[in-house]
Amino acid sequence: MTNRGAAEDDLSRARDRVREGCSIRAAAKDFKIARMTLKKYVDKCNQQNDGQNKFQGLTRNKCCELIVEYVLKNNVTVPDSWQQNEMTGEQFWMSFNERNHLAIQTPEATSLARASAFNRYNVCKFYNLKRIMDPHQFEIHDIYNADETECI
Numbered sequence: 001m002t003n004r005g006a007a008e009d010d011l012s013r014a015r016d017r018v019r020e021g022c023s024i025r026a027a028a029k030d031f032k033i034a035r036m037t038l039k040k041y042v043d044k045c046n047q048q049n050d051g052q053n054k055f056q057g058l059t060r061n062k063c064c065e066l067i068v069e070y071v072l073k074n075n076v077t078v079p080d081s082w083q084q085n086e087m088t089g090e091q092f093w094m095s096f097n098e099r100n101h102l103a104i105q106t107p108e109a110t111s112l113a114r115a116s117a118f119n120r121y122n123v124c125k126f127y128n129l130k131r132i133m134d135p136h137q138f139e140i141h142d143i144y145n146a147d148e149t150e151c152i
Helices: 008-019 024-031 035-053 060-073 080-085 090-100 112-117 120-127 129-136
Strands: none
Touching: 008 024, 008 035, 024 035, 060 080, 060 090, 120 129
16 A cells, blocks of 8 residues: 555544554554554654653552551551551552552663763762852743753
C-alpha cells in the first residue's frame, strides 16, 4: 500500500484500535493507512505517554512510609516493627501491591556523561549562582528553566 498523507483522524482511530488489541497490520488495512506510517504513529504516541508519566509515582520505600504514616494517624493497630522502622513489613507490602497494582518507580542508572559531569568544578560553578544573582536583583518573571529536556 502506498497511501501517503493519512488523515490525523484516521491515524488516531487506528491507534485506538491497536490499543484495543488489533494488530498494526490489520488496523492499517482497515483504515487504508500504510503499515509503517501507523507503526511510527503508534510508537510516537507511546513515547509521548512515557514522557508524561516520567517522574510521577512513588518509590517502594516512600510508599511504605506513607502507608505507615496513614495508619498511625488513623489509630490503626500495627506491628511494633512498623513504628520502629517507620516502614511496612515485606509481606504486607507484597500483598498490598498485589491488591492495588501501584505504579512504582524503579531507579535508573546514571549515565556516564551525567556522572562524569558531577565534579568539583561544575559544583563550584553551580554555587556561584548566588554571587551572580545578588547584584542583578532578578525578579521571578525574569528567570526561565531551560534544561536539556526541551525549550519552548
